[in-house]
Structure formats: structure tokens, C-alpha cells
Amino acid sequence: MSSSSVDEGLWCRRFHPAPDAGDRLVCFPHAGGSASFYFPVSSALSPAVDVLAVQYPGRQDRRREAGIDTIGELADNIFDALRPWTDRPLTFFGHSMGALVAFEVARRVEDHGVAPLRLFASGRRAPSRYRDENVHQREDDGIVAELKKLSGTDARVLGDEEMLRMVLPALRCDYRAIETYRCEPEAVLRSPVTAIVGDEDPKTSLEEALAWEDHTSGGFDLQVLPGGHFYLTHQQTEVMRLLSDHFASTAVSGRPS
Template sequence: MTDSKAWFRRFHPAAPGAPRLLCFPHAGGTASYFHSLSAALAPAVDVLAVQYPGRQDRHAEPLVDDLFLLADRLAEVVAAEVTGPTAFFGHSMGASLAFEVARRLGAGPIGLFASGRRAPASFAGGPVPERSDDELLADVRRIGGTDPRVLAHPELLRLVLPVLRNDFKAAETYHYRPGPDVGCPVFALFGDSDPRVTEAEARRWAEHTSGPFELKAFPGGHFYLNDNLEEVGGLIGERLTQWTGEPLASDQQ
């Protein structure tokens, strides 16, 4: 399946002419992670969340453990299906994927929000050590973001563990391939106590755009978004207004 019904989820209706925000989930994540962000931005912003193969209603499809291959597939679908002013929001692994998709599109997005992820130049590549299930789950618990009840339920764990292992491999084997970057504005966001990304690593996103760059820290860890939804949503709305040059529908009352 390569059409929008397979790849994208829209949780709330948007106002006519609303700018679009295409959201890319983290490793082990699903489109539904962005349901709350969609609710916070609707109807002023048309939020579409990417559903990766191999999970939820796409569980019968093969998982993809290579971000470059996944970016190739997604770029083709985005180019064919997503029209109008569109910004990208990628969290963690999703930030690297959003960046790689943007590189593959001629016109590209109007802006890129890179959340909770080191800049591409910080990834040098190289072998990734094999980890046992217990070691992988310990890492998942350390960064949060996965319901502890799922991790404690043997049957549910049996379903999610292959997805986690697949995505962690994709995220950890990702490395920057030199070449044209992006020309759109890039806004890097991160949690000030995130064990996965430092301020210096987040700031290096500036190296990957010829456009404006901004950086903002939020209180919290790797999943800072969960506790800062209102502030992040307000920031997204402000930047979409700036990048499109048009007020959001909610500002036209």
C-alpha cells in the first residue's frame, strides 16, 4: 500500500485552507501518539500523522529497519498525496526521518520541527551492539514513552517487542550522508533532562539548513512533549503563521 489511507492518519477536521503539519513518530511509536497534539491544534492546523508499516492497522505489513529506505518510500507518497503549505514535525527517530524525506522533495516543507533528536551530523554510523530483550526494554523504560502496563503484559509485550527492536535498529544505524540538506526554517526542540540529546547536539541542526534556525529547551526528558503540549502547540501555531505569512483560522475571528 502506498496511498494516503495507508500512510497518514487525520484525527480531527481542519478549517478550509488550514496549513498542514505532517508528524513523524518516534521509534516504537504510532500515528496515535500525535492525537493530543492534533486536538490542541485543530481546526486551525490540519495535522496528519504518519503510520509506519508493521504496526496497529498495518501490522500485517513488513517492518522497515532502514531509515533511508523508509524515507524513499515516504517521500514518494508525500509528493503524490500531500499538497498545500506543509510543515514537518518529527520526534526522536521521526526527526531524522522527516529530515531525510524533506531532502528528497524538490520543494520541500515550509519548515521542519526537529524534536528530541541529535542533529544528523552527530550520527557517524558504525556497528550497533546486539542487545538482549531485557537490555532493550531497560533502555525503553529509561527514556519513557511506552505505557508500563504494556511492558508488563506478556502478550502485549510479545506484539510490541519486534517493533521496538526494529525501530531501535533503524534509529541507531542511521548516519548522515553528506549532500544537499534543506533550505526551509528548522526549529529544534528538546527536553532539558533528555538522556538522548544535549543542547549542543540539538544546536547542530543549524548545520543542515540554509534557512533560519531556532532552538528551544522544554522542561522534561525525552518525551517532554507529553507535559508541554499547550506551549509546544502554541509555538507551532506561531511559526506556521510566520512561515505561511497568513494568520491561522483561529486567529481570524
């Protein structure tokens, strides 16, 4: 177990423990998202794969905690929390902001000698591709408008003022983290990367998704699926196929040291 002061129980949720699984999938949520977003993934892959979902501070049962507004600090904390879970081969899946967080955690994991089997970077342009965005500086109504445009938040939340008040601080914090993030030009993973993007995603063009290839020396492929920024809510079957094929291939080909 890690000697870190970070409580891995706060950060890592294990909805369907799979103690006999040979692989472990770590899932990273989008801005404003929570670990429970990946409950269906955990349910579908267990018990063949042990699934962990990361819970950022500032939401759900951690809503009274202050959010973290830099990707680097968030990645540092998650890396510390994941140390006890590196006893099995790791695969990372991150959507939107979660793709950047997963990338930065993967860099830290690799620096300590454990290369993830693969990073699935979903719905996010490559770390070196920037846009001039300022959602975190908007009034609350402006953040709500962004959520509606992306269709990634339950309509019941957008219509419930009390629930909105609870999630908006975390959302603002998350948007500040992703909009101020800057990646070092030399940041390249040894792990292979699969970028996944919706063909109508307003936040990530095909060119921006293809640029993930610049951040890996371990192989790259791009998957384009029908849909917008939250394509995966309508393409769950296809996303699960991609993950299942990945784990099947690692079982057949063996795992890198």
C-alpha cells in the same frame, strides 16, 4: 494523485480532516511509536491546520506487516505516500527517530520542488551527530530496559507480556534503522529548522541539538524545554504554542514559493 504503488491511506492518518485549512502539518512518530501519538495535536490544531500523522509498518493496525529497518527506505515510502498531500504548504514535526525520518522526507520533498515551511526536530541530535549505540542488538529484556529508562512507553505496555511481544519486533526494527543511519555531510535543507530538546534529555545534548543548524540554509532556532527525552508529554501546552505561533507567522508573512 500520485501514480506510486504506495498506499497513502496506510501511511497517512487524518484524525480530524480540515478541508478548508490553509496549512498542513505532517507528524512523524518516535521509535516504536504510532500515528495515534499525535491525536492530541490533530485535535488541538484542527480545523485551522490539516494534520497528518504517519503510521509506520509493524504496529497497531499494521502490525502484521514487516517493519522497515533503514531510514532511507522508510523515507522513500513516506515521500511517495505524501505526494497527494502536497497541494497545501507543508510543515514537518518529528520526535526522536521521527525527526530523522522527517529530515530525510524533507530532503526528498525539496528535491521535487516543494520546500516545507519548517521542520520541527524534537528530541533528537542532528543527523551528523552519532553515538555508538546497539539497542537493536540486545535481548528483549535489554530493549525493555531502554524503554523504561526513557519513560516513553505506557507502563501498561511494559507490564503486559502479550502487548510487549507485539511491539518488540517493530521497536527492534526502528532501533536498527536509527542506530545504523548515517547522513551525507552535504545534506542541507532549504527549509528552516527548529530543534526542540528537553533540558534533561539523556539522548540529546544541547550541543548535539544545536548542530541541526549545520543542516539548513533557511534559518535555525533552538527551543529548550523542561524534561527528559519525552519532555513533550508534559509540555504539550508549550509545544502547541510553538506550532500555533509558527502557523500564525506564516499566515501573516506569506508563504515561500
